[in-house]
Amino acid sequence: MSIKGGIQRLVAIALCVTMLSGCWNSRELNDLAIVSGIGIDLVPDTNEYQVTFQLVNPSSTATSFGASTGQPSIVVVSATNRTLFGALRRASKRATRQLFFAHTQLVILGESLARSGVNDVFDIFERSHELRLNSAVLIAHGSDAASVLKILTPVESLPSMGLVKKTQNTSRVWGENRTINVLDIIEGVTGEGDLTINGVEIQGKVEEGMKKSNLEQSETQARIVMNGLGAFKDGKLVYWMEDSEARGTQWLLDQIEETVINIDSADKKESIAVNIFYSKTKVKIDVVDGLPVFHVNIREEGIVNETDSFVDLSKREEIMKLETELQKQTEKEVKQALQAGQQMKSDIFNLGNELKRTNPQGWAALDKNWGEVFAKGRLDIHVKAYIRSTGMSLKPYMPLSE
Structure with missing residues (x-):
């Protein structure tokens, strides 16, 4: 083999080794907190957002000792900041793992935030490579988004997933709602008309709905139901169509x-x-x-x-x-x-x-x-x-x- 040929072979091997060296930005699963739902509220008398994250609790779904601890299927953490991205990062002070948004199914807006205006809320969703444009969007009818995310639901272990399925089911067979996602809202805000967003309401005792004991009954003391279609004008909630x-x-x-x-x-x-x-x-x-x-x-x-x-x-x-x-x-x-x-x-x-x-x-x-x-x-x-x-x-x- 000539010296030139040997050098070319060494260069080819070096390139192959470089390509097989793995993902430079890989993250281990046990270092991530999977976010299933996001709630956005307006803090009263301030210009800050309160952002609430519904996290999947791995201990409640594991097949090891954690499965018998009786822990709920979710953990909820909140953070406040002038910007949504700031609140997202600030939540690291309360979460033991890095927030991971690839499986986020749901975004809930508090009614007070919806009435003050949502035109600027979804800018981060369009810019970020982590947040999903196909996440369903709901409005907390008569309450804040954080309270909705804290309610545990029967049948579906992940409440956010249950709310998405409830939206899809009622829109298919009842006809008073339809599935609306982040991209739909961005298109509505930038279009020539206005938009509508589905509403969800907490019925019953909110405090009891946050406890796992609420699920140990045939009829829960708190439940979340679809209620109304929020009508917007100039990006602000002005009326509930029912x-x-x-x-x-x-x-x-x-x-x-x-x-x-x-x-x-x-x-x-x-x-x-x-x-x-x-x-x-x-x-x-x-x-x-x-x-x-x-x-x-x-x-x-x-x-x-x-x-x-x-x-x-x-x-x-x-x-x-x-x-x-x-x-x-x-x-x-x-x-x-x-x-x-x-x-x-x-x-x-x-x-x-x-x-x-x-x-x-x-x-x-x-x-x-x-x-x-x-x-x-x-x-x-x-x-x-x-x-x-x-x-x-x-x-x-x-x-x-x-």
């Missing part, structure tokens, strides 16, 4: 996957339950005499799942009556939602973005005063409802009352 207003909002946003509508029969109020399993909303916006006209067309399909009175569903005319009632109920809820938004002068329905996309010239004439113009807009709604099935029976087993 019940039919919340569902009407989801209809306008074309976010209904499934929902249940109770409609009247001939002799009883809200006695027929129809499960809507398909819904599609199309929106077109025209500008007439300087004001927008919102053309909303909704097509929905459902199944009759329950009747609490005698209805002969073998007759086509009875089916048509139910379809008409479905259309009326849907129109009513959409109108309620739009009226609430117009009273706030808050376009939480993405209508401004739709006008900008389809009619840039029309939008250019209205964008400087869109809130005022949106509030004066007119709704033109058309709903087509179809009942595709009556389940396993055409007639209820109870007889027609005389």
Whole structure:
């Protein structure tokens, strides 16, 4: 072998050794504290944030001695600072391990913070390579975020994971909420309209909900439930959309996957339950005499799942009556939602973005005063409802009352 060839081989070996030397920034698992949820509150009478971290407790999930210690599945630590990043670093004074955010599922905002404004809160999420843009976001309805993160939940050992699943489940089958993540909020803040964020509420005794003994009962003394859809204007929470207003909002946003509508029969109020399993909303916006006209067309399909009175569903005319009632109920809820938004002068329905996309010239004439113009807009709604099935029976087993 020549000297030149030997030198080339040595250089190649040296390069291989360099590449196989391992990750320079690797971190051992037992040096990390996995953050499953983050809560952000505004400290009263200051300009500081209180940031709360829900950490996975490795001792409670280990298969060694720690599993029999009865420790809770999570540990909660908090820190305050003028910036979120400062609070994140300051938490090192209380945490025995370095905070690790790759598995963060949830971000909760306290109601006081939401009312003061959230436009600047998520800047750190967009800049940081550690924080996740797909983490779900909720608002603590009537409380602070720290309290929500401290409540232990049954079934799911990690409360943050349970809240995310609860959000996904209720948005899929009930229709008053939808899964909203950090990226959705950033897009809403930077878009032409306003935004909505799901609310969660603590029910029961908050202090008891923080104890593991709360889980040793068939009915817990504190629980967290989905409650309302927070409506924002200029980045500030101004109103809670609930019940039919919340569902009407989801209809306008074309976010209904499934929902249940109770409609009247001939002799009883809200006695027929129809499960809507398909819904599609199309929106077109025209500008007439300087004001927008919102053309909303909704097509929905459902199944009759329950009747609490005698209805002969073998007759086509009875089916048509139910379809008409479905259309009326849907129109009513959409109108309620739009009226609430117009009273706030808050376009939480993405209508401004739709006008900008389809009619840039029309939008250019209205964008400087869109809130005022949106509030004066007119709704033109058309709903087509179809009942595709009556389940396993055409007639209820109870007889027609005389």
